[in-house]
Amino acid sequence: MDVDPDEEWSSRTAMLDAAIRLMSERAPSTITGRELAEEAGVNYGLVHYYFESPADLLGAARRRHGSRLVADSMAGSIRPIPLDRAVSDREIFGFAAHVALEGGYDDDVSRPVFDAMLRLAAEADPGGDPVHHRATVAAIVLLQLGWPVFVEHNARALGLDPEADGELIRERFFTVLESLYRSIGVEVDR
Numbered sequence: 228m229d230v231d232p233d234e235e236w237s238s239r240t241a242m243l244d245a246a247i248r249l250m251s252e253r254a255p256s257t258i259t260g261r262e263l264a265e266e267a268g269v270n271y272g273l274v275h276y277y278f279e280s281p282a283d284l285l286g287a288a289r290r291r292h293g294s295r296l297v298a299d300s301m302a303g304s305i306r307p308i309p310l311d312r313a314v315s316d317r318e319i320f321g322f323a324a325h326v327a328l329e330g331g332y333d334d335d336v337s338r339p340v341f342d343a344m345l346r347l348a349a350e351a352d353p354g355g356d357p358v359h360h361r362a363t364v365a366a367i368v369l370l371q372l373g374w375p376v377f378v379e380h381n382a383r384a385l386g387l388d389p390e391a392d393g394e395l396i397r398e399r400f401f402t403v404l405e406s407l408y409r410s411i412g413v414e415v416d417r
Contacts, residue, residue: 239277241267246288251321254329255285292322293339304343307367307408309416310401314374324372341368344413351412363411370404 245267249258260281264271278284296319300308313319341364348360382389382396389396401417408415 238267238269238273241269242274242277242284243288243291246285247292247318247322250285250288250292250325251318252325254325256329258285260284289326290339292318297339297343301340301343304346307344307347307413307415308340310371310404311417313371314400317375320372320375323368324376327372347413348411355411360411363407367404367407370400370407374400 242263245263246258249262249266258281260274261271263281263284264274274281274284278287296308297304300312300319307313308319344364344367345360348355348364349357352360378396378400379389382392387396405415
């Protein structure tokens with residue numbers, strides 16, 4: 228059977244994009260091959276045609292997502308992801324949080340966003356301590372992932388009104404993140 232190359236690539240791409248959307252909403256272990264196919268609008272058999280397993284498809288989606296963030300949001304790894312986008316775009320924070328909660332990237336050593344952030348730090352602070360760079364990148368990512376999950380709860384627990392005090396909270400949060408970025412010599416857009 229001959230397969231149209233354009234159709235073949237679009238079906239594979241549709242499945243990868245569907246996996247990214249689904250992983251932005253929930254944990255990878257809860258996503259089935261049938262759900263991936265349905266979300267992509269393709270026949271379930273194509274999941275196994277293009278990938279060894281649904282897990283293989285999810286791994287390919289993680290790599291695609293990271294590479295896309297570096298190419299688009301990080302302008303080819305010449306800048307960090309803008310702060311507002313990092314904390315408001317569910318495809319960024321939701322995806323990263325769900326993957327992290329499931330144990331990260333398993334044996335997959337491809338971590339495009341982390342690698343790009345570490346390159347930025349090494350270029351901006353070439354004589355800097357690599358352990359400081361890694362620890363700072365870890366802190367930045369932890370804070371950005373925690374914002375959408377905990378901001379409202381923490382604000383209310385501290386007697387703040389997220390509606391009335393939201394801009395002040397956001398301003399302080401971004402100031403802390405900017406300080407962390409500056410500590411590794413990197414400027415970040417809001």
